[in-house]
Amino acid sequence: MSHKPKITLMDTTLRDGEQTQGVSFAPGEKVSIAQALLGRLKVDRIEVASAGVSQGEQEAVKKINQWASQHGYLDRVEVLGFVDHTRSVDWITSTGGKVINLLTKGSEKHCRMQLRQSPEQHIENIHKTIDYALEQGVQVNVYLEDWSNGYQDSPEYVYNLITALHEREIGHFMLPDTLGVMSPQEVSIAINDMVTRFPDLAFDFHPHNDYGLATANVMAAVAAGIRSIHCTINCLGERAGNASLAEVAVVLRDKMQIELSIDEEHIVDVSQMVESFSGKFVACNAPILGSDVFTQTAGIHADGDKKGGLYVTNLTPERFARKRTYALGKLAGKASLEQNLDEMGISLSEEDQQKVLAKVIQLGDSKQVITPEDLPFIIADVLGSNDAARVVLIDCTTFGRLNGDSTVELTVAIDGTQQSAKGEGNGAYDAFVHALDEILENYAELQRPRLIDYQVHIPKGGKTNALTEASITWELDTGRKMTTRGVHSNQVVAAMYATLKAINSNVSDLGQFTAFESSTIGA
Numbered sequence: 001m002s003h004k005p006k007i008t009l010m011d012t013t014l015r016d017g018e019q020t021q022g023v024s025f026a027p028g029e030k031v032s033i034a035q036a037l038l039g040r041l042k043v044d045r046i047e048v049a050s051a052g053v054s055q056g057e058q059e060a061v062k063k064i065n066q067w068a069s070q071h072g073y074l075d076r077v078e079v080l081g082f083v084d085h086t087r088s089v090d091w092i093t094s095t096g097g098k099v100i101n102l103l104t105k106g107s108e109k110h111c112r113m114q115l116r117q118s119p120e121q122h123i124e125n126i127h128k129t130i131d132y133a134l135e136q137g138v139q140v141n142v143y144l145e146d147w148s149n150g151y152q153d154s155p156e157y158v159y160n161l162i163t164a165l166h167e168r169e170i171g172h173f174m175l176p177d178t179l180g181v182m183s184p185q186e187v188s189i190a191i192n193d194m195v196t197r198f199p200d201l202a203f204d205f206h207p208h209n210d211y212g213l214a215t216a217n218v219m220a221a222v223a224a225g226i227r228s229i230h231c232t233i234n235c236l237g238e239r240a241g242n243a244s245l246a247e248v249a250v251v252l253r254d255k256m257q258i259e260l261s262i263d264e265e266h267i268v269d270v271s272q273m274v275e276s277f278s279g280k281f282v283a284c285n286a287p288i289l290g291s292d293v294f295t296q297t298a299g300i301h302a303d304g305d306k307k308g309g310l311y312v313t314n315l316t317p318e319r320f321a322r323k324r325t326y327a328l329g330k331l332a333g334k335a336s337l338e339q340n341l342d343e344m345g346i347s348l349s350e351e352d353q354q355k356v357l358a359k360v361i362q363l364g365d366s367k368q369v370i371t372p373e374d375l376p377f378i379i380a381d382v383l384g385s386n387d388a389a390r391v392v393l394i395d396c397t398t399f400g401r402l403n404g405d406s407t408v409e410l411t412v413a414i415d416g417t418q419q420s421a422k423g424e425g426n427g428a429y430d431a432f433v434h435a436l437d438e439i440l441e442n443y444a445e446l447q448r449p450r451l452i453d454y455q456v457h458i459p460k461g462g463k464t465n466a467l468t469e470a471s472i473t474w475e476l477d478t479g480r481k482m483t484t485r486g487v488h489s490n491q492v493v494a495a496m497y498a499t500l501k502a503i504n505s506n507v508s509d510l511g512q513f514t515a516f517e518s519s520t521i522g523a
């Protein structure tokens with residue numbers, strides 16, 4: 001039986017990830033992310049802070065350690081510390097921490113110019129800090145900061161530093177490409193050299209993504225003999241970020257047959273948690289994580305999938321608890337439409353499908369974004385049924401002032417009967433929601449799903465009279481998420497349209513449109 005090589009992952013979302021410009025996690029958020037990383041995603045080790053940063057940080061690390069200690073994870077929680085003899089170690093022990101990732105200078109230039117010390121002085125100070133850490137029962141790993149440049153400029157300095165620490169009780173020697181300057185070939189040469197010179201030491205590789213090469217460099221590092229990789233959720237990290245854990249995990253598994261502890265089913269939910277706490281949104285085309293990456297847009301691809309999964313690869317959405325979808329727009333074909341209709345349990349005659357497809361292509365041609373949630377309305381429009389939209393916006397007046405609540409007078413038609421209400425709220429949309437909720441009180445089946453994201457877009461170019469698009473993401477009681485869009489020159493009215501679309505779509509839960517079981521559209 002062949003044994004796959006095992007690689008461990010150290011996630012540094014809570015340390016290097018927080019060095020992303022504009023990211024600052026609240027203590028409670030840090031604790032939740034740490035729990036998700038170790039408990040759900042099954043990351044081997046996590047780095048959660050730099051020592052000494054702030055009181056809030058100290059509180060967060062303390063709570064993480066308390067939780068980790070209860071679950072037997074304490075020696076997997078690490079904190080970056082400095083060569084400052086007692087200070088960083090004391091900070092770590094004050095949080096109940098057990099591991100210091102000691103930031104030493106892996107570059108002679110940094111040593112001489114930033115610390116203003118000779119290499120000998122620096123080594124002496126490192127020994128002092130290590131002595132103190134071990135006395136306090138703190139395990140030591142060592143970063144060689146800016147090792148990539150330091151190794152290029154003066155490899156002898158790097159060899160001497162490691163030789164001087166070689167006999168110490170050090171868990172991992174961590175080799176950072178601090179500024180993300182290496183190519184896979186350079187990684188291969190440098191790491192081969194390190195592991196050949198010091199075969200009994202455990203080296204980690206810490207890539208950055210400045211050239212977009214972080215994941216490729218991870219492959220090179222592993223091929224050269226590295227046994228532990230640093231990464232972050234959503235590629236967070238200083239400047240262009242670190243290596244994305246999602247990419248590293250799938251590339252190592254699929255392309256290098258490496259064994260990892262990561263539970264892939266949680267990669268996306270942990271990514272969404274970090275997205276929400278960091279305020280840094282994942283690009284729609286980010287591998288594994290982006291909203292579009294499991295969507296087939298071309299009609300030919302939808303056709304091939306229908307005829308036996310011809311466009312399915314090893315990178316299936318199901319691995320990550322996601323689903324493949326088929327886009328609707330001008331590049332759609334009849335298979336794209338059929339895939340969507342099947343998913344929603346709607347069955348149309350061939351002739352009706354052709355009419356609906358023609359409309360989808362026409363809308364796509366006029367640059368409109370069409371989501372599956374739009375499909376029932378398109379069908380109703382094309383096939384002359386009014387069943388899809390039970391709640392229709394008839395009129396509204398909004399009023400707001402600088403200091404004070406906004407008010408809305410709203411009229412909608414429900415199943416053809418007009419009803420009005422007034423609403424007050426913190427802004428016009430909130431006032432609209434209150435008025436609408438009052439009207440819908442007597443219709444248990446017409447309920448607003450839970451709003452989880454609300455965005456307003458205008459076309460680039462800055463025209464103040466442009467149409468605006470409100471794009472609202474909702475969570476249904478079933479846990480399923482959907483996004484609805486509304487377009488109007490007034491952004492609040494655009495959001496009203498998006499809201500009514502969600503309510504109409506949500507009738508008896510999306511996917512089982514009772515409206516479409518009627519004789520007009522039904523099978």
Ligand SMILES: CC(=O)SCCNC(=O)CCNC(=O)[C@H](O)C(C)(C)COP(=O)(O)OP(=O)(O)OC[C@H]1O[C@@H](n2cnc3c(N)ncnc32)[C@H](O)[C@@H]1OP(=O)(O)O
Pocket residue numbers: 016019050052053080082083084103104105114115116145176178238
């Ligand atoms: C690879 C990386 O990403 S390392 C990231 C490390 N983490 C961080 O920098 C984030 C948190 N940083 C901080 O909160 C602060 O910068 C602190 C607490 C570390 C230091 O703050 P300050 O004392 O105000 O100094 P400042 O921020 O200017 O840091 C530079 C000082 O650190 C010293 N320093 C740099 N590297 C190290 C090191 N590895 N060990 C010890 N001291 C170091 C510098 O020589 C300089 O000291 P000097 O002022 O005596 O010349």
